Amino acid sequence: MKQRTIFSNATILTVDPDDRVVDAVAVEGDRIVAVGALDETRSALPDANLVDLEGRTMIPGFVDAHSHLIMSGELGTLNVDLNSPPIGSVLSIEDVITRLSARARSTPAGDWIIGQGYDDTLIAENRHPTRADLDRVSQQHPVLARHISGHFAAANSRALEIAEIGPDTPSPAGGVIRKDASGAPDGVLEESAMFSVMVRVPKRSRDQRFGAITHAATAYARQGITTAQNGFTLGYELEDLDAAIAEGRVPIRVVAWPGLGVMRQLESGAISVGTSADRLTVGAVKLFADGSIQGYTGHLCSPYHIPFKGQREYRGYAAMSREELARQVDEIYAAGRQVAVHVNGDAAIDDFLFAVDAAQRRHPGRDQRPIAVHAQMTREDQLDEMQRLGVVPSFFTLHTYYWGDRHREIFLGPERAARISPARSALERGMRMTIHTDAPVVPMTPLLLMWSAVNRQTTSGKTLGAEQCLTAPQALRAMTIDAAWQLQLDESRGSIEVGKFADFAVLDANPLADPSAIRDIGVLSTYVGGERV
Ligand SMILES: [Zn+2]
Numbered sequence: 001m002k003q004r005t006i007f008s009n010a011t012i013l014t015v016d017p018d019d020r021v022v023d024a025v026a027v028e029g030d031r032i033v034a035v036g037a038l039d040e041t042r043s044a045l046p047d048a049n050l051v052d053l054e055g056r057t058m059i060p061g062f063v064d065a066h067s068h069l070i071m072s073g074e075l076g077t078l079n080v081d082l083n084s085p086p087i088g089s090v091l092s093i094e095d096v097i098t099r100l101s102a103r104a105r106s107t108p109a110g111d112w113i114i115g116q117g118y119d120d121t122l123i124a125e126n127r128h129p130t131r132a133d134l135d136r137v138s139q140q141h142p143v144l145a146r147h148i149s150g151h152f153a154a155a156n157s158r159a160l161e162i163a164e165i166g167p168d169t170p171s172p173a174g175g176v177i178r179k180d181a182s183g184a185p186d187g188v189l190e191e192s193a194m195f196s197v198m199v200r201v202p203k204r205s206r207d208q209r210f211g212a213i214t215h216a217a218t219a220y221a222r223q224g225i226t227t228a229q230n231g232f233t234l235g236y237e238l239e240d241l242d243a244a245i246a247e248g249r250v251p252i253r254v255v256a257w258p259g260l261g262v263m264r265q266l267e268s269g270a271i272s273v274g275t276s277a278d279r280l281t282v283g284a285v286k287l288f289a290d291g292s293i294q295g296y297t298g299h300l301c302s303p304y305h306i307p308f309k310g311q312r313e314y315r316g317y318a319a320m321s322r323e324e325l326a327r328q329v330d331e332i333y334a335a336g337r338q339v340a341v342h343v344n345g346d347a348a349i350d351d352f353l354f355a356v357d358a359a360q361r362r363h364p365g366r367d368q369r370p371i372a373v374h375a376q377m378t379r380e381d382q383l384d385e386m387q388r389l390g391v392v393p394s395f396f397t398l399h400t401y402y403w404g405d406r407h408r409e410i411f412l413g414p415e416r417a418a419r420i421s422p423a424r425s426a427l428e429r430g431m432r433m434t435i436h437t438d439a440p441v442v443p444m445t446p447l448l449l450m451w452s453a454v455n456r457q458t459t460s461g462k463t464l465g466a467e468q469c470l471t472a473p474q475a476l477r478a479m480t481i482d483a484a485w486q487l488q489l490d491e492s493r494g495s496i497e498v499g500k501f502a503d504f505a506v507l508d509a510n511p512l513a514d515p516s517a518i519r520d521i522g523v524l525s526t527y528v529g530g531e532r533v
Contacts, residue, residue, distance in 0.1 A: 002029035004045050005530060008038045010053035011510055014496040015060050015480045019473060027502040030529030035496055056524060057510040059476065060495050061226025061503035062446045063483035065394045065434035066373055069230040069254060070237055072440040073216030078208055080115040082145060084122035086459060087443060092124040093133050096145060100137040109140035112201050119148045121294065121406055129154045131187025144197060149292035150441060153194040154187045163197040172196065174319040191291050191319060203236065210244045217250045221533045223446055224505030224523040227253040227493060232286040235262045235271050245275045251533035253279055255487050257286040257340055260328055267335055283487055284340035284371055285332045288319045290348035293376060293411050294403050298344035300377065305413035316345055326355040333359040333368065338488060340371035346379050353385050360389060371486060376420050383422065387431050392486045395421035397435040397453045398442050404458030418465035423453060427474060434483045435475065450475045450511060451519035472512045502530035
């Protein structure tokens with residue numbers, strides 16, 4: 001017989017269309033069967049077990065609008081953590097070298113040493129580590145240090161040699177191999193240039209890979225997330241997720257976004273997913289239109305505030321031409337799939353809107369919900385166009401906390417920084433939008449994300465663009481029902497309503513009560529399909 005449970009004595013924020021607040025919810029098996037007052041739920045399920053939530057707050061489990069589950073697990077288990085405060089403790093290039101050297105001493109010569117999360121603008125020297133720095137870590141091991149944005153990496157001589165990158169190697173399309181004064185690669189690889197090294201890193205063992213997935217999924221569950229996202233999923237990663245879920249090693253639901261190559265393999269049947277769609281969904285196909293603003297590779301329409309290396313006209317660059325982006329988006333539409341494109345700068349957003357407009361003309365009549373991932377520099381006229389085309393912006397709102405001060409002072413200047421991630425402007429048009437952490441770019445902390453969207457406070461305590469602050473109910477919606485809607489999964493999750501999965505988070509305080517205190521709220525328990533995970 002199916003398990004029958006009534007959760008009661010709680011402030012239950014249903015996030016249903018009326019934002020109803022109730023005090024009991026009845027669950028049979030993995031589904032919600034009644035929502036309301038205790039006596040109503042009791043008459044629906046007379047013989048159910050009663051779980052007394054002792055006056056706590058229950059919300060729908062958070063739906064992760066965009067992050068990288070597997071990469072988050074790698075940071076927690078396999079890669080050396082190079083983050084600076086407030087996330088980690090690396091303060092200088094010397095710290096980077098020390099951390100990586102410690103790993104090298106316990107790693108057989110020839111094996112790769114991978115670091116993750118350094119931030120050139122937060123370390124004392126204000127620069128990326130170079131080949132020379134990383135050669136001090138080891139000459140016997142290939143060493144790769146990945147930037148916090150995920151858009152840069154620094155390699156030592158051994159790693160460059162393995163990737164066959166030398167003085168005569170030209171920069172690839174959509175990337176830059178940085179060179180020193182003598183013309184030799186200085187080790188820093190921008191955007192697509194980084195992949196020529198990354199593809200040489202051997203796949204980790206099955207145990208390591210599955211361990212990383214379980215580690216991240218457990219950490220997400222602890223934060224109240226019941227549906228996680230894995231942006232830009234490689235073919236073997238999709239197969240890993242499928243197998244790890246089948247083996248019961250993943251306590252939450254997962255949505256994987258394949259790249260275009262993996263989409264083609266799925267279309268041809270070269271890759272398939274066996275796990276039930278309740279646990280693993282293959283979602284939108286992920287493309288990249290530009291890089292990262294804090295790395296000076298976000299593609300802007302007007303120049304950066306403090307010019308990059310003195311170049312006054314420099315505006316970052318596109319990951320591919322507008323025509324190529326349109327061709328790829330068209331291929332995805334033709335396959336009947338949803339598309340999600342990484343866009344940070346307003347020039348990249350222009351390219352994306354051009355591509356979506358063209359694809360919709362050729363394939364009219366479908367509700368594709370194309371996703372603008374990050375959408376940080378979206379202008380008002382671009383919001384109008386997004387609304388016309390049915391594009392869903394997913395804002396990287398936590399940037400206002402972690403990078404807000406530097407956006408104002410270094411990258412964008414006060415005006416553009418104040419309206420970064422214009423979530424309020426989108427809602428005022430009646431659009432639906434979501435907010436995300438992009439973990440492991442920043443840690444998976446949904447309540448800090450919610451607090452940030454409501455307060456837009458930077459790490460120095462200043463407010464960045466008060467006009468774009470959300471109310472707490474708006475922010476909660478963007479992380480639950482609207483995130484589920486963006487993922488085309490709102491029929492089954494995202495709110496506490498009859499017929500949906502019994503996916504909940506129980507909090508030690510009501511996040512709608514005090515906007516300034518949201519970040520201090522703790523997650524007491526997380527339920528997926530009615531089971532406490
Ligand atoms: Zn991402």
